[in-house]
Each structure stands twice: as structure tokens, then as C-alpha cells.
Amino acid sequence: MSFLEYAPAPESQAILNLRSEYGLFIDGEFREGHGTPFASISPATEKHLATIAHADAADVDAAVAAARRAYDRTWSRMSGADRGKYLFRIARLVQERSRELAVAESLDNGKPIKESRDVDVPLVAAWFFYYAGWADKLDHVGLGASPAPLGVAAQVIPWNFPLLMLAWKIAPALAAGNTVVLKPAETTSLTALLFAEIVQQADLPPGVVNIITGAGETGAALVGHGDVDKVAFTGSTSVGRAIARSVAGTNKKLTLELGGKAANIVFDDAPIDQAIEGIVNGIFFNQGHVCCAGSRLLVQESIHDEVIDRLKTRLSTLRLGDPLDKNTDIGAINSAEQLERIRELSDVGEAEGAERWTAACTIPENGFWYAPTIFTNVSTSHRIAREEIFGPVLSVLTFRTPAEAIAKANNTPYGLSAGIWTDKGSRILAVADKLRAGVVWANTFNRFDPSSPFGGYKESGYGREGGRHGIAAYLKTAAPALVAAAPARKTVTKGATK
């Protein structure tokens, strides 16, 4: 027997009680949608999980109206300390139900249970804990005394980290005193609906959090709604562009967190074994469905062969398969559509002359899967070096000098994240300073913390999520006119402009 063929260690699904149908969560209760319901399937087995309601324009109206009522009557009037109590309660409930949420996330999204259990869900709780702490300290955000919430926030999130993106959006919005209408991605609505149950359990006033499900047109109706004050979107650059266009000329505030094509730069003095782990974590974490994934490996030419050799050995130990097995490293691709895009771009890579290497692993019969793949001999002009593949595909380029590494790293329309691997501290600082990317990781990759702002340069979007900057995006200065006109030291009266 081979020890490395670990016996199956599936996480039990018994803890999860999915309903067969889910409605829209509006004004504190579940109700039917007016659109045609759709199915949510498990990408690992293609099995039906639940039927999800589809919100049409009337449902969007109802949700925004509920959020507006809750904003006017309760949430914006509540003290920060009290809002904080609700958020702390939600954070604790997320922790209590963490196993259940992790199982649901892995079932619905296809990500390995070890990631949903050890990364996604703990970070969700951390995000609520962190912003719960801000709720009664808004004076210290940096916008002057008593900054005011914006109102109703329309939030649209992607399928790669369904529950975590929900937390990134809802936690700061509520802490600042806004109410929200959130639309999860069509293929991954389940954990948002479980979160709606947590909202009920936490006894949050009705209408403060509304969750509506549906596809692109539902999202478009939501962000285009006239009574929305703030739009926050995480997803593709093309949709982000459309949203920016629809929001232009209105009073809506907008933050966009879009695509990326991050450079992971490995210098020849890098701690080699840890760099290999960082490369693997950078691009194969969550099947590469990560907007800040280190999808372009820039490796110094002198160590190229050794790095690739070691990387291939390491990739051969990755386990692809059942997302609910605790030993799975690579789960399922989220949808047939995404799988098709990964295949298409990989084929283009090969056609353009890059050399493809794929780890040998058994692909399950059903579901959507893509084995970890590396492209070497990639040039900056190749499409696989420029376009976001959003899958477990790494493009390897080389450089000779730090200046060339920086130039190549910045030579992209995106600018969300970057990584630097070197033993030399001064080089980390010098290079990081010149990289046009919102996050630069040094000797690590894909590390997240609620206190750290996250966001992009260029086509990776604008605005920051996380940290003080993340909550500032949901606030406005209390009395801009008065502050500007007021002589120094004069006390600013709260709500003076209303």
C-alpha cells in the first residue's frame, strides 16, 4: 500500500441542513422572487444543491425600499456602540456555525474544505470582529468628528470567495451605519443565504441586511437603482467598467475591486523552498480563482531552471479531487463556463509558443476540473501573460536585473498585487516602492488581514477595502460646507448641512 494515497477523509455533511428552496431575504424575512428560480449545483459533482429565487426589478425595488426604511428609522439613528454589539454578535455566530459554513462553501463553490475551514470562514469572523470595533470609533477614521453614513449600499460580489467577499462588503457598511442590499454571484448564493439566517439569529433590525439572488441583470438593476447611495462591486473588469458607466453622473459613491495579473518576483537570493511554497500558494490557492493571484511568475534567469524543476516536483504532490476531503489541495473549477475560459486561454498560450506542463493527476469523471499547469517560455506579448486566466495556470517569465523585473511587473493594465522573494531586506523596500500594485507581499503571498487595506491600481479598480480606508469608503464628512467655512477651532455641529 502507498502511504501517500491517504485514505479518504471526507468532512461530514451532516452538520449542514440545506433547504430545497431559498427565497430572497428582504426586510428580515425570506420571500419568493418574481423571476424564474434557478438551480445551484455542486461544481465537483454537478449535483443539484438547492433551488434559488430570482429577483426581478420589482424585487430589487422592494429590497432597496426595505433598506431605506431600516436606514431612516433605525440603523442610522442607532449609537455606534449598539451597532457594534450586533456586529460582534454576527462574528460570534459565524464562529459558532463555522463548520457548517465551511461545508456549504466547499459544496457550492468547489474549493477545498481545508481552505474554507482554515482561511475563508476564520477571515469572515475576523472581518466582522474588526469592523465591530470601529462602529463606535468613527471619529478616528480620519474624516473629522462624527462622519455620517452614506445611506443604502448596493453590493455585488463574485463567486471565488462568496462568504468572505460578503463579509468584506457588509461588515464595514454596517459598522459605518449604512444598510445594504447584497447580491451574491449566481453560482454561489448558498452561503449568503445561510448568512441571512445568521442575520435573523442575531436579531438584526429588519431591512438592515437584504440579500437578493439572481444573475447579471439583477445586479444591473440593483446598482442602477435610483435610491442607492453607494455601489461596491468585486468582479471582472468588464462588468466593473459597465457599472462605472451606469453610475457616472449620479451621486452614488463607487468602489471597484476588479481583475489582476500579479507578478510574483523571485530573485536569485530568495529563500528557495519558501519561494516555491509561495509560488504554489500564489497561483494554486483556490484553484487560481483569486483576483490577486500571482499568475505571472517573474524569476531571475540564473535560477529559472532550478525553480521550475523544484516547482514541478512540488506540484506533483498536490492532490486534486473531492473538495470535501480534508486532504484535497486543489478543488473543482467553479463552473463549466469558467473551465471553458481557462481551456481556451491555455490553448492560446500553447499556440503562441509557450511550453505547457501539467501535473499528472487523475481528473474525476463528473464536475469541472483543471489540473495545475505551468507555462514556460512565456513572453510579455503573449495573451497568457496579459489576460487574467482566473484558473490554476501559471505563466513563467524571466528577468535579468531588478530594473527589468520592475518594468515587466508594471507592464500590465492591472495593478492589484505583487510578490517579492529575496533574502535582502533593502531590496524588498526598494522594489516594493516602484511596483504599481495595491498590495505587495514580501516573502509571502495571498495573506489577508482585516486591518490591511486592499485594492488596485489601473484596471484593477479603485477604492480600498479593509482597514481604516475600508470603512472610510462608507462614510462622508459630517458637515463639509461648515468645515470649509469654519474658522479654526470652531466646533463643528453634527448634521449641520441636513
Add this chain to the structure above:
Amino acid sequence: MTSTQIVPGERAVALLGGEANDANLRRYMHGIPGVDAVGLEQRAAGLGTRSIKTTSKAWALDRIIGLIDLTTLEGADTPGKVRSLVAKAITPDAADPGCPRVAAVCVYGDMVPHAVQALGTAHGDPDQGKIAVAAVATAFPSGRSSRSIKLEDTADAVAAGADEIDMVIDRGAFLAGRYGQVYDEIVAVKEACRRADGTSAHLKVILETGELTTYDNVRRASWLAILAGGDFIKTSTGKVSPAATLPVTLLMLEVVRDWHRLSGEKVGVKPAGGIRASKDAIKYLVTVAETVGEEWLTPHLFRFGASSLLNDVLLQRQKMTTGHYSGPDYVTID
């Protein structure tokens, strides 16, 4: 057990580009890429989350027993204590004759004759289901004595019938940058392991990682020990805290893997001290299998230096057979 043919001298000279003196060793070992502590510990923690269940767990528990150097290294050791340890080594679980035997017993040099005598026909190569005798030598655990005493200590244990010698490196010399001295000493001890018939006792080189304190030092000392001809590199004496840790063992396994890539030769690794629970031992097996490959999970390439670990494994083993946990009185003390 005959020693595998790792000839230190020539290869070291070829690799270092000169003789193994302080300057050349320093130049080589300080040219090895550094270790990022955060990344190393993160990787070790990741390997520690593998979930080993059912058939894999049963295999792992049996294999752990077969990789244990059952150890007693006390000032209070007596022939009686050693006989008792040997009896436990031969029959780990009195209730189950099918239970595998440990790989070796590990004792102080003066206890070797008693161990050999107590083992009788069970004495031999662990690869053939027998039990080897390992002796700590070279002024264990501090290593603070003259070279001649250390060599005499080693030769004495080998003459008494020890199959394996667990030596300590001179940490003082290492930390002072006198790499040549550490190297020469390992080479000399290796020479002292030679028997009259030309065979040689296996040499395990204890780095005492708890005194080296940085991962960069551990990596350099591992290279040094391998270049000098050690058959095994071993983490600790068990007398210094921290003893074996998963990140340190992972790091040493990475060096062993790199040496194998470079030379084709296989060097063993022995974490020792502080591994008491089956659950932890299984994490080490996973780390070995996923770093150097599962062909390393044999007695001549991987060992646990432990004493209380054995009984915890036996309790787990009984639990897997009967379906319920018993208690400490259902396993024998040695």
C-alpha cells in the same frame, strides 16, 4: 548493518572547490539560500493538517513503531533498566504478538554490552525485523571534551557491539565559525565507527538544533554533517529544549532531499525528543512522505528518538482494533 558508501572527502572537496577548511566551508555554506522562518513554519503547519484516517492511520501507527529508537539516557540507567527496555523493544504490546518491533534501542556506551546481551538473537538489522543497538557517544550530550576522548568513547561503543553511533557536534565550534573543526571531528568519529572486519557502524550526527537557534544555522549544520559523511542527521539530544520540532525536521528533510538531487545518495533523518503523541508522529510521517518521498519511511532512512511515544502509539493501535480507548495500565512500562 553495513554502511552505505558515502565517501565524504572527495565529494566535499569537489563541492567546496578546495579542502574542507573554515574558509571554504564558510564560503559554501553561507552561499546556500537562506530560510524564511515564517514560510517554513507555515509549510510545516500545513503538512500538520493532513487528515490520516482508517487504513492509512493503521499503516502509519505500525510504521511509527518500526521507526522508533527506544531510548533510555539517564544517569540512573542500570543493566536492569536496559534489560527492561530491551524486553519492551522486543514485545511492545504484550497483548498482541503481531505488533511490530521497534528499530533500535538507544543507550549510553557503557550499557551497550547489556543491551546486546539482552537482545540475544533479536539483535540485528531492523530492515530484517531485528533490533539494532544505538549508542550515544562523543561526550554526549554536551560534547565538551577532547577529541581523543570522543574518539575513544566511540570506538569503545562500537567494540562493545553498537550498530549505530549517535554523536553530537561541537556546537561551540560551530557557533564560533570553526566549521573546519566540526567537519574534521565528524570525519574522525566516522573513522572510529569502523570495525576490524572493515564494516562500519552507522553514524547519526546530532546537531542539537535547540542550541543552534536559527533555521539558517540548522540548514548549514545539516549540510556540514552530510558533507562530512554522516549517515543520519539528528535534531537533538533530548537534553535541551526545544528538542525536535516539525519545522526543524522539515528543514533537515529539505537538505536531505537536495543532497539526494545533487549526489543520488540517501541520508537519514532522526527527530528526537519531545515527540510523545501518535498524532504528532503521524505529522512527521506526512512531512517525510511529502518532502523526500515515502521510500524514506524505512528504518535506515528515518527514525524517531523517543520513549513515551511508543505507549501512546500502542494505545491508539488498540483503539483501532477494539474501537474504544483503554488506559495507561493496558500498556506495559519498561
